[in-house]
Amino acid sequence: MTTLIRVDMxxxxxxxxxxxxxxxxxxxxxxxxxxxxxxxxxxxHPLGPSNKLVVAPGLLSGTTCANSGRLSVGAKSPLTGGxxxxxxxxxxxxxxxxxxxxxxxxxxxxxxxxxxxxxVNKDGARLLxxxxxxxxxxxxxxxxxxxxxxxxxxxxxxxxxxxxKLSAASVAVTSTQGKPARHAGRGxxxxxxxxxxxxxxxxxxxxxPGVSYADHEAFKEAARVFRDALKAHAVTKPGxxxxxxxxxxxxxxxxxxxxxxxxxxxxxxxxxxxxISGETMHDIIKERGGSTTHAGCSTCIIQCxxxxxxxxxxxxxxxxxxxxxWANGANCGIDDLDAIAQIDRLCxxxxxxxxxxxxxxxxxxxxxxxxxxxxAGAIELLHEVGKGTPLGRILxxxxxxxxxxxxxxxxxVVKRQGLPAYDPRAIKGIGVTYATSPMGADHTSGYAVATxxxxxxxxxxxxxxxxxxxxxxNLQIATAAIDATGLCVFVAFAIMDIPSGMEAIPKMxxxxxxxNFTLDDFTEYGKQILRLERKFNESAGFTSVDxxxxxxxxxxxxxxxxAVFDVPPAELDKVFDF
Amino acid sequence: MRIRVLLGGHLRxxxxxxxxxxxxxxxxxxxxxxxxxxxxxxPSRVRxxxxxxxxxxxxxxxxxxxxxxxxxxxxxFNTFVSLNFRKERGLLHPPEEE
Numbered sequence: 001m002t003t004l005i006r007v008d009m010x011x012x013x014x015x016x017x018x019x020x021x022x023x024x025x026x027x028x029x030x031x032x033x034x035x036x037x038x039x040x041x042x043x044x045h046p047l048g049p050s051n052k053l054v055v056a057p058g059l060l061s062g063t064t065c066a067n068s069g070r071l072s073v074g075a076k077s078p079l080t081g082g083x084x085x086x087x088x089x090x091x092x093x094x095x096x097x098x099x100x101x102x103x104x105x106x107x108x109x110x111x112x113x114x115x116x117x118x119x120v121n122k123d124g125a126r127l128l129x130x131x132x133x134x135x136x137x138x139x140x141x142x143x144x145x146x147x148x149x150x151x152x153x154x155x156x157x158x159x160x161x162x163x164x165k166l167s168a169a170s171v172a173v174t175s176t177q178g179k180p181a182r183h184a185g186r187g188x189x190x191x192x193x194x195x196x197x198x199x200x201x202x203x204x205x206x207x208x209p210g211v212s213y214a215d216h217e218a219f220k221e222a223a224r225v226f227r228d229a230l231k232a233h234a235v236t237k238p239g240x241x242x243x244x245x246x247x248x249x250x251x252x253x254x255x256x257x258x259x260x261x262x263x264x265x266x267x268x269x270x271x272x273x274x275x276i277s278g279e280t281m282h283d284i285i286k287e288r289g290g291s292t293t294h295a296g297c298s299t300c301i302i303q304c305x306x307x308x309x310x311x312x313x314x315x316x317x318x319x320x321x322x323x324x325x326w327a328n329g330a331n332c333g334i335d336d337l338d339a340i341a342q343i344d345r346l347c348x349x350x351x352x353x354x355x356x357x358x359x360x361x362x363x364x365x366x367x368x369x370x371x372x373x374x375x376a377g378a379i380e381l382l383h384e385v386g387k388g389t390p391l392g393r394i395l396x397x398x399x400x401x402x403x404x405x406x407x408x409x410x411x412x413v414v415k416r417q418g419l420p421a422y423d424p425r426a427i428k429g430i431g432v433t434y435a436t437s438p439m440g441a442d443h444t445s446g447y448a449v450a451t452x453x454x455x456x457x458x459x460x461x462x463x464x465x466x467x468x469x470x471x472x473x474n475l476q477i478a479t480a481a482i483d484a485t486g487l488c489v490f491v492a493f494a495i496m497d498i499p500s501g502m503e504a505i506p507k508m509x510x511x512x513x514x515x516n517f518t519l520d521d522f523t524e525y526g527k528q529i530l531r532l533e534r535k536f537n538e539s540a541g542f543t544s545v546d547x548x549x550x551x552x553x554x555x556x557x558x559x560x561x562x563a564v565f566d567v568p569p570a571e572l573d574k575v576f577d578f
Numbered sequence: 579m580r581i582r583v584l585l586g587g588h589l590r591x592x593x594x595x596x597x598x599x600x601x602x603x604x605x606x607x608x609x610x611x612x613x614x615x616x617x618x619x620x621p622s623r624v625r626x627x628x629x630x631x632x633x634x635x636x637x638x639x640x641x642x643x644x645x646x647x648x649x650x651x652x653x654x655f656n657t658f659v660s661l662n663f664r665k666e667r668g669l670l671h672p673p674e675e676e
Contacts, residue, residue: 234625234652241652245587249653252586256647258631269631274599279587426631462633560631 003101005125007118009196010049010108014118014125019102025515027059029085030484030529031103032074036083037532039105042539046078046188047165047195053106055096055156055201058486062097062211063219065508066227067488069093069298071156071173076540077187079167079356079398080415080440083536084187085483087444089297089319090173092154093486095205096120110197119149121204130199135160137349137386138172138180141200149202151178157200159351162190164388166396167416168356169194172348175296175305181318182296185353186442187417188398214514222507226491229501230301233494242304242490243293247322249278250421251330257462258560259426260326263333263372264362265412265419268426268558272335276325281308281337289313302490308341317345323443326421327358332365333372342379350386352396357382359399359418367406410552415440415542424549425558425565427462432472432567436547436575438533444489446475465567473575480533481526485509527578534576544573579606579642583613586649589624593617604640611636613646625654 004019019026026034032054044050053075060068071093077084096104099120110116115130133141138159145155154174161169169190172180213219230236241249254260255273262270274280285292288309296305296319308320320341328334328343347354361378364370369391370377384392394405399418403411412419417440424431433446461467482489485505495501506517517525537546553565584599596602596617604612610627614620614636626649627634640646 234650235654237652241587241650241654245653249587252584252647253626253649253653256584256628256631256645257633279590 005101005104005120007104007106007125007127007198008108009106009110009116009198012110012116012127014127016124023102025513025525026484027061027102028056028070028072028484028486029074029087029480030525031056032072032085033083033529033532033536035103035105036074036076037536040076042076042536043541044076046076046081046192049109051076051192051195053189053192053196053198054103055106056103057093057096057101059484060508060512061093061486063223063508063512064299065223065487066230066299066301067297067491068486069300070483070486070488071096071184072483073171073184073189075189075192077189077440078165078191079188080417082415082440082540082542083438083533084189085439086171086184086186086189087483088171088173088182088184089175089300089488090154090182091176091298092156092173092201092203094298095154095203095208097486098205098208098210099203100209100211104201106193106196106198109195115197115199117145117200117202118198119202119204122207122209133199134163138351139349142174142178142180145200145202146178149204150206152204152206154203154205155180155200156203157351158190158193158198159349160386160388161351161396162194163199164393164396165191165194166352166385166393167191167401168353168360168396168398170347170351170353172351175318176298177296177318179318181348183348183351183353185355187439190351211512213512215511219508219511222504222511225500226495226504226508227301229494229498229504230491233497235493236302236490238301238303242302245278245282246292246304246306246320247278248281248320248325250322251277251325252279254422257426258558259423259462260330261412261419261421261423262330264331264366264410265423266410268423269560270330270335272333273330275335276329276337276340278322281306281320281325284337285309294318297488300488302488304490310338310341316341317348320344323421324354324358327355328361328378331358331362331421332378334375334378335373336375339375339379343382346379346382346386350382352382352385355420356398356418357385357395359412360395360402363399363402363408363411364395364406366410367408369406411550413441414549415546417441423558425553425563426561428465428565428567429462429468429471431549431553431565432468432572432575433476435549435572436472437476438530438537445479446472463561463563465571468567469571469574473578476530476575477523477526477578479526480529481522484525484529530576544569547572547575579604579608581613581640581642581644581646583617584645584647586647587653589619589648589650592623593619606642608640609636610634610638610640610646613640614648619648623650624648625651
């Protein structure tokens with residue numbers, strides 16, 4: 001994996017180069033953040049010609065390692081104004097890895113109104129006209145491109161929201177079944193892609209050379225140990241929690257913990273949670289004949305994905321997961337799983353981040369645009385976004401813009417990015433991550449990763465401020481490293497408990513590339529990525545003031561625990577003391 | 579005393595005597611371990627116990643009208659750190675005594 005593809009959208013040309021030395025050892029989030037840090041002026045307009053869109057498979061993508069199919073998409077974010085890496089599963093990262101491509105850098109802009117798509121295959125990459133694809137929603141677009149280039153290609157694409165350069169626009173990636181249901185949702189990466197006039201990237205790995213290994217036998221052995229860890233753990237094994245119930249199994253857990261944000265973060269428990277929980281969803285899918293267990297991403301053995309069908313057994317959506325169901329369910333007061341599935345499909349079609357849209361619609365509901373619980377109203381609002389009406393464009397630019405437009409003071413965003421599905425007043429550790437992550441409010445950037453190697457021990461009460469900063473710091477470092485490998489963040493549930501699984505990661509990297517990485521080096525690697533991202537944000541104008549939660553989290557107690565967020569600001573400023 | 583019990587995931591099938599959410603009668607002074615015995619649930623099948631939304635151990639007392647949620651090991655993931663249970667208990671073992 002040594003080739004970097006550069007696409008000049010102004011000239012319509014493509015060039016390839018060996019991955020430059022300064023980016024050696026970088027993959028996934030490591031590579032996107034390094035390129036954005038080095039090559040994008042921090043003060044540029046995110047939708048202007050100076051920004052660059054970087055797409056990079058992880059270091060292990062393309063290998064036979066289990067769950068190595070994550071793709072990173074990075075740029076300066078139009079939503080946050082800072083650096084962004086949004087990652088996504090699906091089938092594209094494996095194919096790029098097998099083609100020997102470390103990354104694709106999309107630069108500059110074509111003349112107004114010109115649209116292209118990029119075809120990447122064993123012969124290289126070329127730009128093709130896409131004027132006839134303009135305006136297509138993601139599912140129709142995938143059908144058209146599959147007809148033209150075969151069913152097996154991977155497709156990275158934007159829908160109408162990306163074309164309109166809305167800040168909540170996502171980048172879709174086809175699943176292993178060819179459905180554009182996996183999205184790099186966060187931070188408006190779809191808007192940056194739209195600003196480049198790039199409708200899609202088609203990745204065809206037919207006759208690809210595949211990856212080479214410094215020591216293939218050692219790689220196979222480490223990959224086997226890693227796979228065994230995933231297969232042994234209760235959460236990740238076949239028939240385990242994620243396979244049977246999907247990520248939505250968290251609904252009952254977080255609701256019980258009193259941390260399930262309800263009706264625009266005004267309560268911590270939703271009375272309708274049992275109707276939209278993972279257990280209920282499992283029963284509905286089984287009864288109707290959808291699929292409860294499903295590998296949406298290449299090389300996945302955890303299989304948290306699913307296929308959700310309607311009452312007549314017609315496909316509605318796949319990869320129907322916890323965050324989407326929360327954002328457009330409890331957060332909007334909606335307890336109708338079929339309606340939420342429709343909302344998910346519409347977000348996938350228009351190319352929108354389901355978290356940002358759920359947050360924006362909930363803020364609009366808070367303002368009285370629609371009533372909380374009005375599922376038909378929420379669907380109507382999403383169609384406004386798809387049509388690009390003035391109201392739709394307000395919503396499609398996210399919760400912060402929606403709050404401003406409607407005069408709402410209760411707007412759950414950090415760095416203008418909507419908060420995910422855990423209320424930071426009842427789970428304060430995740431609140432520290434929301435506040436301080438260079439990505440804006442992001443649950444994945446400091447979640448439950450690798451606490452063992454980070455030596456985070458002892459009891460940290462979720463309702464107390466003590467210890468949360470250390471916890472978040474260590475998680476953010478570990479996650480940054482994991483995000484560079486192309487590994488799914490869910491592998492952490494297994495490898496934090498099974499040390500041999502954790503140790504297999506540097507072993508696989510070493511056997512693949514001929515390195516001498518240790519676990520400590522891996523931690524240092526995570527720090528290096530975070531430093532790059534912090535530095536970019538500082539140059540873009542971010543200060544400690546941006547590392548704070550909105551005021552209401554410290555002034556409005558959240559039932560049922562009636563807690564407020566009270567990690568002291570001076571403590572938050574210590575997260576990046578490393 | 580009467581309490582409300584919520585069972586997560588596979589526990590719903592494993593405790594066939596109870597619907598997913600039910601009212602259960604326990605003697606006054608009972609603790610979480612007594613509830614597991616009452617439901618014939620081996621401690622190895624319960625990884626996370628929440629009493630009124632707070633993480634608890636087997637010896638935690640239960641009071642009249644409490645809301646108790648039980649989750650098996652296969653469901654007790656990421657919440658682990660976000661809810662900040664003791665990691666040294668290990669995911670695969672039941673909550674130990676404080």
